[in-house]
Amino acid sequence: MTNTYMQLIRGTIVEEEIHLTLEELCQACRASEEHVMAWVTEGVLEPIGDAPQEWRFTGPALRRARLALWLARDLEINPPGVALALDLIDEIAALRAQLQRNGVR
Amino acid sequence: MKFKDYYETFGLPRSATQDEIKRAYRKLARKYHPDVSKDPEAEARFKELGEAYAVLKDPEKRAAYDQMGSQWKSGQDFQPPPDWNAGFEFSGRDFGAGDGVDHSDFFEALFGRQARGTQRAGMHARGEDHHAKVLIDLEDAYRGAQRSISLRVSEVDAQGHIALRERRLDISIPKGIRAGQHLRLAGQGEPGLGEGSAGDLYLEIGFNPHPQFRIDDRDVYLDLPLAPWEAALGCSLAVATPDGSVQLTVPAGTAAGKSLRLKGKGIPGNPPGDLYVVPKVVLPPATSESEKDAYRAMAGAFDFNARDPMKS
Numbered sequence: 473m474t475n476t477y478m479q480l481i482r483g484t485i486v487e488e489e490i491h492l493t494l495e496e497l498c499q500a501c502r503a504s505e506e507h508v509m510a511w512v513t514e515g516v517l518e519p520i521g522d523a524p525q526e527w528r529f530t531g532p533a534l535r536r537a538r539l540a541l542w543l544a545r546d547l548e549i550n551p552p553g554v555a556l557a558l559d560l561i562d563e564i565a566a567l568r569a570q571l572q573r574n575g576v577r
Numbered sequence: 578m579k580f581k582d583y584y585e586t587f588g589l590p591r592s593a594t595q596d597e598i599k600r601a602y603r604k605l606a607r608k609y610h611p612d613v614s615k616d617p618e619a620e621a622r623f624k625e626l627g628e629a630y631a632v633l634k635d636p637e638k639r640a641a642y643d644q645m646g647s648q649w650k651s652g653q654d655f656q657p658p659p660d661w662n663a664g665f666e667f668s669g670r671d672f673g674a675g676d677g678v679d680h681s682d683f684f685e686a687l688f689g690r691q692a693r694g695t696q697r698a699g700m701h702a703r704g705e706d707h708h709a710k711v712l713i714d715l716e717d718a719y720r721g722a723q724r725s726i727s728l729r730v731s732e733v734d735a736q737g738h739i740a741l742r743e744r745r746l747d748i749s750i751p752k753g754i755r756a757g758q759h760l761r762l763a764g765q766g767e768p769g770l771g772e773g774s775a776g777d778l779y780l781e782i783g784f785n786p787h788p789q790f791r792i793d794d795r796d797v798y799l800d801l802p803l804a805p806w807e808a809a810l811g812c813s814l815a816v817a818t819p820d821g822s823v824q825l826t827v828p829a830g831t832a833a834g835k836s837l838r839l840k841g842k843g844i845p846g847n848p849p850g851d852l853y854v855v856p857k858v859v860l861p862p863a864t865s866e867s868e869k870d871a872y873r874a875m876a877g878a879f880d881f882n883a884r885d886p887m888k889s
Contacts, residue, residue, distance in 0.1 A: 480723060480747045480748070480749055481746055481747065481748045481749070481762050481765065482748075482749045482751075483748060483749070483751075483760030483761055483762045483780065484760065484761050484763075485751060485754060485758055485759070485760060486758065486759040486760070486761050486779070487755075487758045487759065488758070490761060499703070499706055499776070500706045500777070500779060501706075502705070502706075531758060531759060532757075534759055534779065535757065535759075535781070538708070539612055542610070546602070546603065546606060546630070547603055547606070547607070561612055561613065564613075565612075568615075569793050569794075572791050572792075572793065573791060573793050573796075573798055575791065575798070575800060575855070
């Protein structure tokens with residue numbers, strides 16, 4: 473293996489500085505537009521804007537869309553099922569955060 | 578490079594049906610998905626499962642993998658035989674790539690991007706976006722930091738051999754970043770084909786576990802052990818925060834578990850998070866006679882029944 477050194481790269485925080493368009497979100501998580509639209513309909517993703525061309529997705533949508541894609545593609549879960557699974561995963565994450573706050577590891 | 582037995586990954590015999598492979602993958606993937614599992618090995622296991630499934634779920638790739646023979650054992654030194662995939666045609670641009678994760682060198686050599694065959698001239702496409710996870714220290718989020726990360730990319734050398742190259746990126750971690758956020762590094766993903774532009778690299782940020790501090794989004798929690806008299810009478814203490822030491826006034830009558838908030842001393846940002854100091858009252862053991870006398874004096878001085886809340 474050889475190493476290549478690069479100069480210092482400055483990234484942008486997706487959650488704070490960037491709103492992703494439908495196309496960018498699809499490109500970033502490799503989902504089809506049909507998938508993303510179905511998830512928006514089910515409330516898995518909540519973009520700003522009315523029409524799909526105007527949709528802007530905030531940072532958390534990136535993680536949710538990648539997870540949704542895995543649920544849909546590998547576990548063959550339909551959009552309402554994806555919505556339910558994501559809600560439950562969010563709830564578990566919130567409960568774990570609460571445990572952590574109280575010092576239970 | 579080491580041979581990988583993808584059947585072993587699923588605990589299945591080579592004669593397994595496509596349905597059995599699918600079921601085994603789903604069962605294990607549900608268990609080890611990093612968003613679901615708390616197992617520290619989950620991420621690595623999940624990656625292995627994804628790689629094995631990418632090969633075995635596809636009948637063409639599975640057949641090509643199978644024809645290398647069953648004499649190979651996991652971990653054995655391995656080089657792909659010349660023209661090992663002759664007669665198999667792999668299709669689809671997403672072939673093998675799965676999720677832009679770094680697959681093993683074994684996978685890359687057999688099924689990686691360059692193994693997909695020569696690129697047709699005049700073909701243009703934007704490179705794929707890649708994803709990776711980076712763990713930083715809490716202190717890095719307070720001050721900003723520079724980190725070197727290594728990503729593995731496969732490329733073809735002059736002889737047409739596939740080699741894995743380590744690509745080192747020096748990135749700047751902005752002050753105020755929080756766990757679960759993503760950094761987008763424009764143009765640092767997969768190179769484009771032809772005149773297509775390069776994809777982006779997304780880095781998901783996580784924190785290394787800290788022995789003292791617990792983190793919840795932008796707020797930080799710290800347990801502060803106190804002697805009973807410090808909690809009851811109040812005191813002033815130097816407390817180490819991720820941002821340096823602060824002088825903390827513990828008010829008289831501080832109760833265990835009732836946290837003190839240091840506004841704006843959490844992870845910086847707009848608004849910044851808060852730092853919560855959670856007092857934990859620690860009872861000193863009474864071993865010497867004078868220590869026991871002190872407890873006896875307390876018993877005499879207080880009209881206190883610890884079991885009052887149990888009375889109905």
